[in-house]
Amino acid sequence: MMSIKKVVLAYSGGLDTSAIVPWLKDNYNCEVIAFVANVGQGDEELEGVEQKAINSGASSCYVVDLREELLKEVIYPTLKTGAVYEGQYLLGTSMARPVIARAQVNLALELGADALCHGCTGKGNDQVRFEAAFAALAPQLKVIAPWREWNFTSRQSLLDYLAEKNVPTTASATKIYSRDANLWHISHEGxxxxxxxxxxxxxVWMWTKSPEQAPDKATYIELSFAQGELSHIDGKEVDPITAIAQLNAVGSENGVGRIDIVENRLVGMKSRGCYETPGGTLLMAAIKGLEALVYDRASLKYREQVGLEFAQLVYDGRWFTPLKDSLLASATSLAQELTGDVVLKLYKGNVTVAKRRSPNSLYSEAFATFEDDDVYDQKDAAGFIRLFSLASRIKALHQQQKG
Structure with a gap:
């Protein structure tokens, strides 16, 4: 074992981290400080968590509110890139990890700790995300990952250990699903x-109604954006935390935001998970509707390429890298034009853009109309098509000459 005096543990109050506290004291003979990140997982998970950590053997517990930081510094900037992992996943778990890891590191440095600890398993993506962030922010701190060290193999073995240590817990031997929630989404596995x-x-589902149980009447909601960031809902100015709560509520009521995906994990295996991201689904639909109005073809293609790369970067936990800064700068520059209003129509799990407008719109009815106009001479298209297809024409002539 490494020589450790003081460790800051990313603590949730669940079975795993409750067992980690006494295990660290037993195996490293160190002081354990519990760090709890409030990322909007809900009052039920946070209620009494400080006392629970103390009862487990922690010397102290710090609960840090990271909700606004998560929205302003990670979620809203990521939305500008259009990042969606493998065509479906809106990166709810992945996006929370950078702000949690940074806050954990800051607390460790402030308290003079010499180590960090997390409860991620050796099969998952989160171990990489956390430890990549730790390496970028405080490489001098040691990292302890109990699931890669201890001999516990089941929930029952952890419960037995807690009983041996007289650590109270409300956990049971049977747990059907593994869930992770924050203000952006909730995930389900198992x-x-x-x-x-x-x-x-x-x-399985905890936030959203099924499409079958959603209202029989469509719901309309207007979202207004200023340079790619949400500013108003139905004409009323909203702060980020209130906005996402409101969008989650209306999306959930209409059965919006459910996905069921078999994804490729960073560590090489496939996993199957269900995600609920109702508010995020609405925001992404609205932004894409506005992009179609504002971006020219080349700009939209470039933004789509940035989105693919950025989704992979966020999923892989490479937030604190020069590449993230570069990609985000590109998307932010493009998003300077993303100002306007979008009306969404929600009906039984579906979201469609009903209306859109922008002072930066490139759409011109005068050019696109099927009626008479005086701005577009259709005869001009013949020369354009001839030049556009010139390479194909030359190739065909060569083939004809060859017989």
Whole structure:
């Protein structure tokens, strides 16, 4: 074992981290400080968490509110890139990790700790995300990953250990699903989801109504953006935290934001998960609707390429890198034109753009109309097509000459 005096543990109050606290004291003979990130996971998960950490053996517990930081510094900038992982996933878990890791590092440096600890398993993506951030921000701090060290192999073995140490817990031996929630989304893994041939039952979903149970009447909502950032909902100015809560509520009521995906993990294996991102689904649909109005073809193609690269970067935990800064600078520059209003139509799980307008719109009814106009001479298209297809024409002539 490494020589450790003081360690800051990313603590959730769940079974794993409750067991990690006494395990660290037993195996490293060190002081354990619990760090809890409030990323909007809900009052139920945060209620009594400080006392729970102390009861587990931590010397102290710090709860840090990171909700606004998560929205302003990660989620809204990522939206400008159009990042979607493997065509579906809006990166809810991935986007929270940089702000959590940075706050954990800052606390460790402030308290003079010499190590950091997380409860991520050796099979998942999060171990990479956290430790890549630790390496970029404070490489001098040691990192402890108990799931890669201890001999516990089941929930029951962890419960037995807590009982041995007289650490109270409300956890039980049976836990159907593994979930992760923040103000942007909630994820679900385990249970019947481990078989991709099994359809998710309704007990999987926690935020959203099923499309079948959603209202029979469409809901309309207007989102206004200033340079790619949400500024108003239905004409009323909103702060970031209130905005996402409002969008989550209206999206959930209409069955919007559910996905069921088999994704490629960074560590090489595939995993099946269900995600609920109702507010994020609305924001992404609105931004893409505005992009179609404002970006020319070359700009939109470039933004799509940036989005693909940025989604991979966020998923892989490479937030604190020069590449992130470069890609984000490109997307932010393009988004200077993303000002305008979009009306979304929500109906039984579907989201469509009903209306859109922008002072920077490149759409011209005068040019696009099928009626008479005096701005576009259709005869001009003949020369354009001849030049556009010139390479194909030359190739065909060569083939004819060859017989």
């Amino acid at each position: 249970g019947e989801l481990e078989d991709p041939w099994c359809e998710p039952t309704e007990q």
